[in-house]
Amino acid sequence: MSRFLLxxxxxxxxxxxxxxxFDARYVALADHRKDVRDALWEVKSLRREVVALRNxxxxxxxxxxxxxxxxxxxxxxxxxxxxxxxxxxxxxADRLLQSEVLIWQAVDRxxxxxxxxxxxxVTEGQRHxxxxx
Amino acid sequence: xxASWREADGAWExxxxxxxxxxxxxxxxxxQRVELATNSCRVRPAVPAGEVHPDLxxxxxxCVVAPWTRGRIVFDRPVSPRFAxxxxxxxxxxxxxxxxxxxxxxxxxxISYSGGADSAAVAxxxxxxxxxxxxxxxxxxxxxxxxxxxxxxxxxxAQATGRDVTVAQSDLEFxxxxxxxxxxxxxxxxxxxxxLADRMDLGGVALGYEIGSRWLGGGRYLHRYxxxxxxxxxxxxxxTLFAAAGLPMVLPVAGISEAMTMKIAxxxxxxxxxxxxLRGDADSACGRCGKCLYKELIQAAIEGRPLRTEIxxxxxxxxxxxxxxxxxxxxMIEYGCARVPGIEDTPFAKAAEYLKPTIESTRWLERVYPxxxxxxxxxxREPVARYMYANFTVMDADDRRRVExxxxxxxxxxxxxx
Numbered sequence: 082m083s084r085f086l087l088x089x090x091x092x093x094x095x096x097x098x099x100x101x102x103f104d105a106r107y108v109a110l111a112d113h114r115k116d117v118r119d120a121l122w123e124v125k126s127l128r129r130e131v132v133a134l135r136n137x138x139x140x141x142x143x144x145x146x147x148x149x150x151x152x153x154x155x156x157x158x159x160x161x162x163x164x165x166x167x168x169x170x171x172x173x174a175d176r177l178l179q180s181e182v183l184i185w186q187a188v189d190r191x192x193x194x195x196x197x198x199x200x201x202x203v204t205e206g207q208r209h210x211x212x213x214x
Numbered sequence: 215x216x217a218s219w220r221e222a223d224g225a226w227e228x229x230x231x232x233x234x235x236x237x238x239x240x241x242x243x244x245x246q247r248v249e250l251a252t253n254s255c256r257v258r259p260a261v262p263a264g265e266v267h268p269d270l271x272x273x274x275x276x277c278v279v280a281p282w283t284r285g286r287i288v289f290d291r292p293v294s295p296r297f298a299x300x301x302x303x304x305x306x307x308x309x310x311x312x313x314x315x316x317x318x319x320x321x322x323x324x325i326s327y328s329g330g331a332d333s334a335a336v337a338x339x340x341x342x343x344x345x346x347x348x349x350x351x352x353x354x355x356x357x358x359x360x361x362x363x364x365x366x367x368x369x370x371x372a373q374a375t376g377r378d379v380t381v382a383q384s385d386l387e388f389x390x391x392x393x394x395x396x397x398x399x400x401x402x403x404x405x406x407x408x409x410l411a412d413r414m415d416l417g418g419v420a421l422g423y424e425i426g427s428r429w430l431g432g433g434r435y436l437h438r439y440x441x442x443x444x445x446x447x448x449x450x451x452x453x454t455l456f457a458a459a460g461l462p463m464v465l466p467v468a469g470i471s472e473a474m475t476m477k478i479a480x481x482x483x484x485x486x487x488x489x490x491x492l493r494g495d496a497d498s499a500c501g502r503c504g505k506c507l508y509k510e511l512i513q514a515a516i517e518g519r520p521l522r523t524e525i526x527x528x529x530x531x532x533x534x535x536x537x538x539x540x541x542x543x544x545x546m547i548e549y550g551c552a553r554v555p556g557i558e559d560t561p562f563a564k565a566a567e568y569l570k571p572t573i574e575s576t577r578w579l580e581r582v583y584p585x586x587x588x589x590x591x592x593x594x595r596e597p598v599a600r601y602m603y604a605n606f607t608v609m610d611a612d613d614r615r616r617v618e619x620x621x622x623x624x625x626x627x628x629x630x631x632x
Binding site for chain 2: 174175179181182183185189
């Protein structure tokens with residue numbers, strides 16, 4: 082009913098103008114088709130890229146070990162060596178500190194002995210002086 | 215042994231020398247063999263100690279050098295006859311020079327605060343007592359190879375409690391070469407309190423040792439009833455020595471188990487600052503060490519929930535609980551295994567199988583052992599007793615028998631295990 086009324090009441094000219102006005106605002110069917118084709122092409126090329134990237138990841142993953150070794154060269158060995166050195170140095174420093182404790186103990190023992198000897202010497206000396214007098 | 219102190223800029227440096235008959239190897243009161251690394255260490259309290267009674271300096275020195283001392287010790291200033299007598303009676307050691315008067319007990323009780331559940335429980339029971347806390351710092355002569363130990367975190371947590379906290383920094387743990395840096399004697403943890411006893415007017419130091427450590431021979435000191443515990447009993451050599459220096463040790467939670475101290479701590483205001491792990495960061499415990507696993511068992515037991523841990527039975531930290539008992543802190547393993555739902559799917563499954571504990575057989579661990587209260591020196595016995603008897607059931611004759619026969623069948627079990 083409303084369509085009929087519209088057809089009757091609105092002159093063809095005006096209708097045509099309005100339709101043209103609307104059509105200008107929308108993409109034409111041919112353009113749509115083209116856009117869809119482009120989008121499809123885009124998706125296909127992306128899919129190819131993803132496949133290529135996946136293969137690349139797979140290849141890199143497989144190659145990781147052999148590839149890392151030449152790149153890092155002697156690093157693991159150097160780290161190991163540094164660790165060994167650090168540990169041995171620490172152990173050596175510990176032994177030095179312990180030796181120092183023992184050296185002080187020996188110094189104290191010697192000091193005590195010297196003191197005793199000196200006391201002994203004094204008595205010796207005094208007796209000698211007395212004998213001379 | 216000769217021990218001398220030097221004070222410079224608030225730091226107290228102890229230097230000691232071995233007598234001819236002494237060596238690098240010594241024995242701690244708990245029987246652990248130790249080896250000396252170096253012969254000096256420092257203690258730096260956050261506030262200047264001022265004048266310190268010679269008996270206190272001698273006491274602190276003794277906490278460091280006791281394992282290596284044989285026969286006699288010469289201090290750089292005279293100790294009181296009472297202190298010398300205590301050293302003689304406790305260890306058969308002649309101490310000198312002797313002179314001066316003993317130290318008078320002060321009026322304040324300080325808490326030797328570690329941040330763990332046990333000392334947090336002590337703090338909850340004694341809400342006005344100031345904290346003195348020990349902070350490990352590097353030793354100038356030994357590179358620190360033990361940086362996983364987060365002493366800074368523990369201090370920050372202690373300060374976050376809002377209580378009166380005095381930190382004492384020290385490198386004294388580094389005088390130990392073997393087994394690893396640590397307190398030469400357990401009592402060295404009180405270094406700050408000993409040094410500041412005069413300044414803080416201390417008449418006692420409260421520690422978080424619970425029934426396992428005090429009465430059941432817990433920790434590396436194995437698994438038997440120890441009324442005469444040489445480290446922590448009031449009448450033992452250490453108890454007598456601390457009392458002789460006017461600074462008796464006070465063990466407010468020695469009558470209850472670790473599960474109960476944890477319960478007190480986790481329902482106290484200090485809950486958010488409680489931390490028993492020495493490895494975690496500022497936000498949380500590490501959750502990966504043996505101690506975290508052990509404490510998680512206790513916490514799960516008191517909260518009546520399954521164990522929350524990622525540690526599996528095949529991890530090295532869980533290895534000791536795959537073997538047959540006895541275990542250190544076995545009473546708590548029994549308590550946990552009896553209460554944690556789904557224990558058979560945890561690293562404690564084997565232990566549960568060996569021990570076969572039940573809620574009934576471990577109920578004594580929720581009650582208080584009265585001799586521990588009687589051991590607390592006045593004037594602090596009364597308030598602690600009031601707290602304990604208000605919050606816990608007293609052990610009956612059967613419970614007490616469990617305490618007093620603890621570890622008696624260990625020999626038989628050991629023989630059985632071959």
